Amino acid sequence: MSAERVEIARPGGLLRRRWLSWARGLEESESGPFLVLMALSIAFATAIAVWPEWLPPSVILLPLTLGSVTLGPRQLPWFVVASLGFVALSVPLQAELGARLMVSYGLIFVVGFIFLVISFRRTTLGVAGSRGESMLVELRDRIMRVSNLPRLPGDWYAEVVLRSAGGTPFAGDFVVAARPGNGQRLEIAVVDVSGKGAQAGVRALQLSGAFGGLLGAVPPHMFLEAANDYLLQQEWAEGFATAIHLSVDLKTGVIEVRSAGHPPAVKLNAGIGRWSAVPSEGPALGLIPHTTYACVHGQLRRGDAIMLYTDGLVETPTRDMGLGIDRLLGQAERVLRSGFDTQGIEKLIETLGSRHDDRALLVLHRR
Known part of the structure; x- marks a missing residue:
């Protein structure tokens, strides 16, 4: 049978x-x-x-x-x-x-x-239409994957939210992060490429891959210098970008902040319950060869937090950046007063900035 x-x-x-x-x-x-x-x-x-x-x-x-x-x-x-x-x-x-x-x-x-x-x-x-669309989807997913933060110790919390101009899936703002070496340090860079929306999406994809490789391969004090040299080599017509780089010792909470033409980070002092700007200056990437970037030192104690963002969050056609940063500080004190969670951070990015510009927001909190 x-x-x-x-x-x-x-x-x-x-x-x-x-x-x-x-x-x-x-x-x-x-x-x-x-x-x-x-x-x-x-x-x-x-x-x-x-x-x-x-x-x-x-x-x-x-x-x-x-x-x-x-x-x-x-x-x-x-x-x-x-x-x-x-x-x-x-x-x-x-x-x-x-x-x-x-x-x-x-x-x-x-x-x-x-x-x-x-x-x-x-x-x-x-390529055919459907295959071309698949390629664009893969490019979009690549940008989103690069923005994924590495796993952090239990006493640290981090969240990143991205919004593109006009709601398109392509944006000129991106975040790269890494825990190089033995994982004791966390390296984060928030980058704003010239242009916005789909126009800047291709350049953002190229830079996100390059900056992601540099972030864990060079010492913290050399990252922005190496990124600046890389951008100068591209010789793009709109070949500049702003960036802010944060290096954190996850054991001691000691931080180093370096900026390249980017809006300043804002830091929460849990002892007094107030947010304040962390002043840092430096030329934008891709403009001046052989430049250096000054470092601002600080520390995140228990309960403290630091926020990195792009200019789309604080600058609009009718409001300059200074007033936008003041509004960001006030909204952060009000929205995040009860604690840090995804809903509060998304509410913060939805209520600030212009929907006609790309926006990125990263929050790092030491519990």
Whole structure:
């Protein structure tokens, strides 16, 4: 009985494996979708000519739309031209060409021209629409992953919140963090790339990878200098960025703050319950070669906290940065008075700054 079952099961399993292999090959092949869509386009064009009273000419837009999503820039122009050619061949076969039918054919050729323009614009990227979107999603996820903070000891709490201009998933503000060596120190950098939203997203991605590597590879006093040298080497038209670097000894709470054209950090003194700015100055990254950055020393005692942010949180077109920092201090005392949690920090970033600019906020609290 078992032998018979094996003999019966084998053909079905073999067919299933062959079907899955064929489907996978068709999905990964560049010519597979092209041939399927071409056959679909021919079938629709034939149906339009044979049964014009049942099938409107606009049905050919279905394979054209699918082709614009799945086909690459080398195949899409040929597919669009061929599909429009099939439609043109079906025109003389129509019994009568009324005004409505002529408008339908005109719209089909206009949409086909739009798809041709789309295919020519994709040539610089070299991938299909869906694959290009997947690449952008991966880039966005990469920026978000770099902002993840390392695991901290139980007596430390950290939270980072990012908001981009216009609500897009790409932003010119990012955070990188590391615990180099034996993990006794925490290194954090909050960076604001020139530009905003999607315009600065590509530069932010490149810098986040480079700065993330530098953060754990060079001593704290050399990080901003190395970042400045790296940015100068890029020779970008808008090749500058502001940054603030925080180095924390997780055992003693001793901190070092260095700034490169960035708004000052603000620190909570738990003894008096007041927030105050930590003055730190230095030129922005990518402007002056061979520059140095002064260090401001301090300490986070039990209950103290420090906050790093970008200028989008404190500066708006109608308010200068000084007034914005004062408002940040007042809101922090009010919102975070009962304790530090994700909800309070998100409320803080939502009530401050401009929604038309990228915003980043990081809070580090010693419990």
